[in-house]
Amino acid sequence: MYEEEDFLPISALQHLAYCPRRCALIYLEQVWDENRFTTEGKHLHEDLHEGGAESRGDLRIVRGLRLHSFRLGLSGQADVVEFHRVDQPPGVALPEAAGLWRPFPVEYKRGKPKIEDCDRVQVCAQALCLEEMLQLPVSEGALYYGRPRRREQVTFADALRRETEALAARLHEMVAVGVTPPAQVKRACRDCSLVDLCLPRVGERKRSARRYLAAALRDLRGGGEVAQSEETA
Numbered sequence: 061m062y063e064e065e066d067f068l069p070i071s072a073l074q075h076l077a078y079c080p081r082r083c084a085l086i087y088l089e090q091v092w093d094e095n096r097f098t099t100e101g102k103h104l105h106e107d108l109h110e111g112g113a114e115s116r117g118d119l120r121i122v123r124g125l126r127l128h129s130f131r132l133g134l135s136g137q138a139d140v141v142e143f144h145r146v147d148q149p150p151g152v153a154l155p156e157a158a159g160l161w162r163p164f165p166v167e168y169k170r171g172k173p174k175i176e177d178c179d180r181v182q183v184c185a186q187a188l189c190l191e192e193m194l195q196l197p198v199s200e201g202a203l204y205y206g207r208p209r210r211r212e213q214v215t216f217a218d219a220l221r222r223e224t225e226a227l228a229a230r231l232h233e234m235v236a237v238g239v240t241p242p243a244q245v246k247r248a249c250r251d252c253s254l255v256d257l258c259l260p261r262v263g264e265r266k267r268s269a270r271r272y273l274a275a276a277l278r279d280l281r282g283g284g285e286v287a288q289s290e291e292t293a
């Protein structure tokens with residue numbers, strides 16, 4: 061169990077799942093490259109959180125709900141939590157609404173769906189917070205993407221829950237250690253808004269140069285001795 065002062069943002073999990081270096085650059089080094097896309101995303105979330113509550117028959121929509129989990133040491137704000145009226149438990153009572161209501165978190169994204177699990181991890185973390193706060197199981201939620209406008213259902217299966225919990229533990233560890241991991245060039249770098257600040261290929265060139273020098277020394281000295289010292293470096 062974490063204390064309230066140790067809480068870390070739920071949104072950091074999304075960055076960590078996308079790339080540990082990106083997460084460290086943002087949360088440890090406070091590096092952020094604002095561009096048209098990140099500004100649009102920020103406005104989208106601000107508008108959603110200010111949208112208030114809405115009632116439509118058997119559906120209640122709450123925007124900007126504050127969430128936390130002492131078990132995972134996370135806090136944040138849900139874009140939307142839908143409450144669907146159900147005939148039987150599990151469900152929660154809502155003020156000024158008869159019956160039981162089942163929560164269903166929905167996270168909005170300005171862009172397109174990603175191959176990585178990062179968005180699913182973020183909405184799963186919101187579900188785990190709701191489960192702890194409301195003491196009832198939350199089995200499904202959704203991601204809403206702006207390009208193309210599409211809602212993707214997310215089932216909070218065991219594997220996704222374990223992944224989310226492991227990332228929360230890793231996030232706390234990273235913040236405690238305070239070290240930004242080196243860059244690893246990957247497909248995600250193409251869409252990363254921090255690519256010009258991270259310069260992932262610079263690290264790669266340094267490693268290539270080191271490998272080249274080590275190989276050259278191995279050739280000169282006949283192999284074994286240098287190979288061993290490189291392995292233990």
Ligand code: SF4
Pocket residue numbers: 078079080081082085243244245246248249252253254255258259260
């Ligand atoms: S450019 Fe690549 S390595 Fe650097 S932060 Fe972005 S995803 Fe991570």
